[in-house]
Amino acid sequence: MSDTAHTAHASAGASPARRRPLNLAYLGLLPSWLIMGFALLLPILIVAAVSVSTRGAYGGFEWGFDLTGYSQILFNEGWEGEMEFTPQYLIIILRTIVLAALTTLLCLVLAVPVSYFIAQQSSSRKALLVYLVTLPFWMSLILRVYAWMIILGKDGPLPRFLEVFGAPSGLSLMYNDGATLAAMVYTYIPLMVLPVFASIEKLDGTLIEAAHDLYGNRWVTLRRVILPLTAPGIISGAILVFVPALGAVLEPILMGGGKQMMMGSLIQLQFGGGRNWPFGSAIAVMLLVFVMIVLIILALRAARKEAAA
Template sequence: MNMKALKTFRFWGLAPTWLLMGLTLIIPIGIVAGVSLGDRGPYGGFDWALNFSSYREILFTMGWTDELEFDPKYLAIIGRTLAYGLATTAICMALSVPVAYVIANARENWKPLLVYLVTLPFWVSMIVRVYAWLIILGNEGLAEKAWKLLGGGDVDTFLFTPGAMLTGMVYSYIPLMVLPVYAAIEKLDPALLEASHDLYGNRWTTLRRVILPLTWPGLSAGAILVFVPAIGTVLEPMLLGGGKQMMMGTLIQTQFGGGRNWPFGAAVAMVLMALVVIVLILNARRAASAGKEAAA
């Protein structure tokens, strides 16, 4: 095959991928970006325009006294979303390492079953699973009974609290962390741990110098898989958190719905996407520099 034919083949061979990416990914994002620059319609909807006021609105709004004032309320929502996303990621990581370790060290014929159990929740609709937590955390629910059994004092309710919301988020996204961490731990050669001990590395040193660097790709992949959907979450704050504190997901929903301000909703969505992209870039750079180190 000569060079030209190869090039043509490459072009047409990849064309379906480009087409799919363009139609399902790039064009929709372009539309959202376009809406965020549009003029809002009086009752929702929008007109195409080049209007940056939706982005300005994230920082400055009309106050109750008719003055344009700096208003940190949307920044607070963005900050809260990031904080909950990070907390979810951290808790998922802390919980999934031991789980993944147990699965990786289980008897060979048990492993497929255990991995299957981890993925089992995905077969049930997310909404149903979050509703189940309403029952578990609700009045006279499992959580309250267990709490009392353990000698805890009288509780009003576990529902509609930040803790309930965080519980729901950790529950929803933890399988996304367990699987890559499991894959990383599974590949860890026990001989390397032995070697570390032979070289007088204590447990801490072994963890820090051997286990963490070798499982890092799994941990970071899991962290991204959890963090990205966690900052876009809508269900858990609404159902388990009681909708008392807005997150970016609920803010976007409100703006497209009751707020009837689509450009502003789209602008917040673009900010959310920018945050995700920043996280992905940071991770890619990290992976690249780690790769260089390994090569050197």
């Protein structure tokens, strides 16, 4: 035992570059690898496997290889009994993307001034304001949406307020795209404010002064100094809002009245009443691939910018 140890020591001393001691640091990461593997990767792999399996007659699936789930996104049997191009799923997917993009844009437009305002406050008030921004997260999402249903609903505070300005009585602002969007923006805006605030707070005030000294007006300063420097916060905020907004189910149904299906409800329908798990999984995989592509593009652009700087 001591012999081998001695030899090992000797040879290690002879060529330190060739023999490295076992790096135990990787072992320390084992728990996080296990969590990543079992809680994140495995479920995704299962969904991917289901998407290429054969559909069960009453829901469920049988292992196999079958791409029907994917072809159904574009082609289905029509009312005449012939296979035809069916744009309805593309329409639903596109509508979902547009809704998520609009939500992200509105969140951004509202979050930048709010974050800027918070960043200007004294440190104790700053802490309080950031706490207030996160406050809604302490309550369940469904309750927050219900609160909006009361605010916009018949005889709710907002229609009542508008009546003062001549709106017809008994007005309801529910069940339209605007109501959906309002609830979506409300739900996701803290996810935008926090990262944007973090990068605005780090902004060096002297750089803004320097921009003014160099005869940059406010617009130029915003565009050429403030926005580029806060871009990392804006991009991570946009990702944090856009990605979960793609899967929104509650707001479109409760606020929008569910008259136009979103991707979340479409997937739900396929696993439920539609009894078509492979198709539901195929849409989920497509959503995942789309999100990945968007994220990769953003990451590449960020990396290129960093390299340029």
